Amino acid sequence: MGNSIKPIGVFDSGVGGISVLRELVKQMPEEDYIYFGDSVHAPYGTKPLEEVRQLTINNICFLLESGAKSIVVACNTATSAAVAQLREMYPDVPLVGIEPAIKPAVMYKENSCVVVMATPMTLKQKKFQNLMHQYEDMADIVPLPCPGLMEFVERGILEGKELTMYLENLLGSVSNKKINSVVLGCTHYPFVKDVIQKIAGENVIIFDGGEGTAREMKRRLTEAGLLNQSGKKGKVRFINSLDTDDELKLCEFLLTYKR
Numbered sequence: 001m002g003n004s005i006k007p008i009g010v011f012d013s014g015v016g017g018i019s020v021l022r023e024l025v026k027q028m029p030e031e032d033y034i035y036f037g038d039s040v041h042a043p044y045g046t047k048p049l050e051e052v053r054q055l056t057i058n059n060i061c062f063l064l065e066s067g068a069k070s071i072v073v074a075c076n077t078a079t080s081a082a083v084a085q086l087r088e089m090y091p092d093v094p095l096v097g098i099e100p101a102i103k104p105a106v107m108y109k110e111n112s113c114v115v116v117m118a119t120p121m122t123l124k125q126k127k128f129q130n131l132m133h134q135y136e137d138m139a140d141i142v143p144l145p146c147p148g149l150m151e152f153v154e155r156g157i158l159e160g161k162e163l164t165m166y167l168e169n170l171l172g173s174v175s176n177k178k179i180n181s182v183v184l185g186c187t188h189y190p191f192v193k194d195v196i197q198k199i200a201g202e203n204v205i206i207f208d209g210g211e212g213t214a215r216e217m218k219r220r221l222t223e224a225g226l227l228n229q230s231g232k233k234g235k236v237r238f239i240n241s242l243d244t245d246d247e248l249k250l251c252e253f254l255l256t257y258k259r
């Protein structure tokens with residue numbers, strides 16, 4: 001067994017990465033997880049690149065010091081800012097990041113209009129620009145920065161008038177296009193998917209990268225002989241830099257939200 005019984009470390013700037021954590025638990029229920037959310041410093045998506053890179057590195061160090069056998073960077077913003085540095089720093093650790101699920105959206109329907117909702121930082125990074133260029137001949141890809149959206153989820157607001165108005169405004173800015181699909185390029189956004197669906201219309205297909213990221217981590221652990229096969233159901237431990245009871249309650253709530 002050895003290292004296989006150690007937990008998987010999962011990190012996000014706040015509670016958003018729980019949308020990835022729930023996919024991980026679904027696909028690998030026997031694993032233990034430590035989830036670290038840095039809500040004190042959230043949002044990351046509107047901060048300078050260097051600051052996000054440093055915060056991300058610090059948080060990954062913390063998870064490894066806490067005994068994590070592998071790392072999921074469950075934050076598109078942190079992945080785009082620091083994944084290359086992290087891979088260099090920890091070549092022996094199975095480390096998986098998340099990126100906007102453009103490929104499945106483009107593959108689903110060719111020559112379609114794909115709106116990519118993400119933080120301003122994710123959309124500005126070279127990593128995203130390269131990803132977009134790879135598929136731009138196959139679809140009309142429209143990046144849509146969403147400053148302020150993750151804050152609703154951090155406050156536990158997943159529906160209601162204020163959120164609906166914010167999203168109507170945002171999606172209204174691309175209403176001259178006939179949208180075929182929406183990519184949720186920030187791990188907070190799957191928690192407000194229903195509101196987005198209602199505004200975008202029932203025929204719009206919504207993609208997010210949670211499932212694919214969990215699948216990739218499972219593949220990496222299997223390859224490294226690190227998959228926990230104890231036969232027992234694993235545990236999830238939440239740590240948040242805010243360290244309040246309310247924050248912990250929000251984490252527990254989001255883990256079981258609409259499953």
Ligand code: DGL
Nearest residue numbers: 013044045076077186187
């Ligand atoms: N959940 C994060 C992401 O996937 C970012 C939110 C933020 O800190 O701005 O991009």
